[in-house]
Amino acid sequence: MKNRKIVPHPYLKERLLAEGMEALKGKRYKEAYTYFVQLEQLQWHDDDVQMALVVCLFEMGQIEEAKERCEQLLERGSGDWAVYISMLVHLQQYDEVVAVIHNIQRKGIDCTPFLPLLQFSEKMIRSQYEQQAKQYEIIFESEQWSKQLRILHQLHSPIVLRIVPIFARYLCDETKHPIVKTTMLHILKKEQVTEPITVKKFAQTMTVVPAELDEQKQNDWIEQVLDIVEQKWAKQNPTMYEWGKQIWLRYMFVMYPFLPTESVQQWANALYTYIEQCETGQTISTSPLVSKLYKQKNYGSLLKVYDCMV
Template sequence: MEKHRKGQHDGKIVYFPNLTGKLVNKGMSALKQKKFKESLDYFEQLLGMDPEHPQGNVGVVLSLVELGRLKEAKEKCDEVLKKDIGDYYDVLQIYISILIQLGDYEEVVEILEAVIQEQSLPPQMAENFYQLLYFSRKMAEEDSEEGVVFSQRAKSISDKELEHLSNQLQSEDSKQQWQAVQSIESPDEPTIRKELIKYLTYPEANPSLKTIVLQMLKESVTNDTILVHKFGRSMEVKPNELHDIPDGQFYRLVKKIIVHQLEQDNPTLLDMAVQIWDHYLFMIYPFQPEPLNEQLWAVAVLEVAHRLNGIEFDGDELQVAFSLEEKAIENVVEKIMEIEQISMKDLGVNGDTPN
């Protein structure tokens, strides 16, 4: 590797000013252009200069993933986590993604259960981790018991165990509720299913866990009509007829506007804005956003993303272009901020959670 330097002092290499920044920019540009061998080369040059550079380490991992070198990516990402380089949760998300691609579902379950038990997840990542844990547990179960019919796997539950489960689900402590939900292996067992259906109507129930429960019931072999209560709204649904999250034309239209506004100028803020949009839909599921105006919701999400990052957002041009009223935008912004604040309160200092 060629050494870019302007001289040596006491045997130490002195690099040209801002060379690390230039390598970061070149590496990121190559990633965006899908030139993954080039991006890997740039990021490895960067680590040769600064072995603990956060963007350099993540860049190497992402390049290896895109090149299909998943085992190397896993080893590198594991190293980055252990050395606590960069943002822990951002790196953890990448690591979990690699494990899933490798089919290491049991390791995913082990990691996520430990992290979630700490009750310290950033709100914008919590729901994604909940979903990944549930998915990985199902996949790990299928891997270990492939070919065994569900009725053979179903485990009976004692009266004492059922009472404990019911008490946990009715607790005002979200941690107790989560422990109950994540302990369930057979949601189709009649007595357990009955408790889960009741959970969806509890005023103290965590709204994100209600979404997880709905996903569990969605895979059920029965087609009951059940009542769901969230955020002061109620509706009857048939779980196995529910749409996936996120999904649907309205979701895609809002996301398209967000991507158009941020993709070129601020891809980092774009990632957060999409997470905010996904998070909101996850929390209110199975309800739809109101009103169903994609321009209104896109502008509101952009406003919230800027606020949470301490950046001023000038949405006047969009407001005029989409013929939106300022009051309507602020009303939707308040709805989104309410969801974010609930998550922060619930994950930080367990408190009362509206549903």
């Protein structure tokens, strides 16, 4: 028997559309959904049908799929901004609500109907930030160093600017962790914070403007010491050189934003001594600089946590 193409009833699409719309009006969303899906399968490419599917999915609780379909319609110049914004509110994506309304304002679309949702979303964003700030304040007052690092690596720009006072208190507290402090300073610099902040580390105090921190000075110091170390070890013992390099990079990271006060040669010599003592199993500090390098080993576990996050 030859395969024959099955031709649908000439009025099938019209019937499915009528029954789907009737079910939609009656708020029988699952039933309406089945009709509209059948129309979609029959290649009925109609924006009204697609919008009806969006409404059905939304009412059935399948919000993410409804949102994706609505976005596709809006990209084609169809769709319904009111429905889309309502879905964003339902998903508690308040930042996106604000961004979308501002975007359609720029397009010259009348946003008067959306202003209550804009005000509501802005209020919810402020409330969320306030709640987050309270939670962060508790955590940064504790000694949960690993948790503090994880939070810092997850922060977004808007919340950073709201918790600068928390950072400032942390940075001027000598008892707080130096690695967390370094991470905070990098974040504040990235966000171009111009508020003067006092930093205390290892009995040293400095007031900095994060936006103006010159990281090149530290990089120059790192390179100058490594250039000397490289001349001795890079060829004859590459493994020793890489080890020394990692020790020096970590030490300077922990010390940031403070720079060494001794000479480059003194630190290169200290690094030689430290590596050789570690290799031979000696633990006797022969100089204050070597002692400082030994102390950075205390931060090894937290440095590993940091390395896993970057």
